[in-house]
Amino acid sequence: xxxxxxxxxxxxxxxxxxxxxxxxxxxxxxxxxxxxxxxxxxxxxxxxxxxxxxxxxxxxxxxxxxxxxxxxxxxxxxxxxxxxxxxxxxxxxxxxxxxxxxxxxxxxxx
Amino acid sequence: xxxxxxxxxxxxxxxxxxxxxxxxxxxxxxxxxxxxxxxxxxxxxxxxxxxxxxxxxxxxxxxxxxxxxxxxxxxxxxxxxxxxxxxxxxxxxxxxxxxxxxxxxxxxxxx
Numbered sequence: 001x002x003x004x005x006x007x008x009x010x011x012x013x014x015x016x017x018x019x020x021x022x023x024x025x026x027x028x029x030x031x032x033x034x035x036x037x038x039x040x041x042x043x044x045x046x047x048x049x050x051x052x053x054x055x056x057x058x059x060x061x062x063x064x065x066x067x068x069x070x071x072x073x074x075x076x077x078x079x080x081x082x083x084x085x086x087x088x089x090x091x092x093x094x095x096x097x098x099x100x101x102x103x104x105x106x107x108x109x110x
Numbered sequence: 111x112x113x114x115x116x117x118x119x120x121x122x123x124x125x126x127x128x129x130x131x132x133x134x135x136x137x138x139x140x141x142x143x144x145x146x147x148x149x150x151x152x153x154x155x156x157x158x159x160x161x162x163x164x165x166x167x168x169x170x171x172x173x174x175x176x177x178x179x180x181x182x183x184x185x186x187x188x189x190x191x192x193x194x195x196x197x198x199x200x201x202x203x204x205x206x207x208x209x210x211x212x213x214x215x216x217x218x219x220x221x
Contacts, residue, residue: 004152031208042200042212043153087153091208097168098210100145100152 002026004101006088011107012078020073020104022088033098034062034073035087043087046073075106083108112137116201116213122221123188123195131186131216133201139211141204142184146170146197147215153200159184188218196220 004024012018024032031050035043047055049064049071061074073086085103092099114135123129133142141160145153155168159178173192178184184203188195201213 008150033208040198040215040217042214044212045209048208089153097155097158098153100154102150102152 006101028093031091033089114213139203139205
């Protein structure tokens with residue numbers, strides 16, 4: 001079967017660093033996406049990894065290991081506005097379908 | 111501004127009624143998608159369309175129908191056959207790139 005696992009909820013402190021993990025088991029792999037979703041709003045694109053390694057974009061970085069079926073999203077210098085759900089999604093060989101994890105709700109405390 | 115628009119934001123349906131959710135995009139994207147989001151679950155694909163006048167069932171198409179008569183529009187009808195329609199519905203589109211763009215969502219509640 002196809003499966004994506006993320007922690008349900010994480011808590012971190014403003015100004016700190018947090019790492020959100022995502023593990024996947026899918027029939028084929030053609031890229032991994034991270035999206036941010038504030039409550040009741042649209043998901044917005046954060047990052048895309050198709051090759052192993054780290055992609056850095058400002059305060060956010062995403063890492064991929066295809067051999068381990070593993071990715072993480074790293075958020076630095078946390079701000080209160082980073083409180084949101086973070087969705088991991090894997091694209092399989094079919095270019096038109098993504099398989100989504102249930103999302104990780106990140107709570108930032110002052 | 112280019113984007114993808116869903117309406118209405120909130121929708122209430124009586125049992126036995128059909129309702130239609132609107133999704134319009136002016137991004138000139140060929141591919142459009144409808145997802146359903148329930149608490150504690152990942153997004154689940156209802157229907158998708160890769161081109162005008164063509165669409166395919168996703169993982170949970172039963173009780174739903176769509177049309178794609180225009181490139182810009184991909185409305186979703188939730189029929190009375192859908193036994194548990196209360197959910198957050200998200201429409202998305204994708205062009206030649208990898209990123210999908212989402213609308214603001216419609217929250218449907220059965221009353």
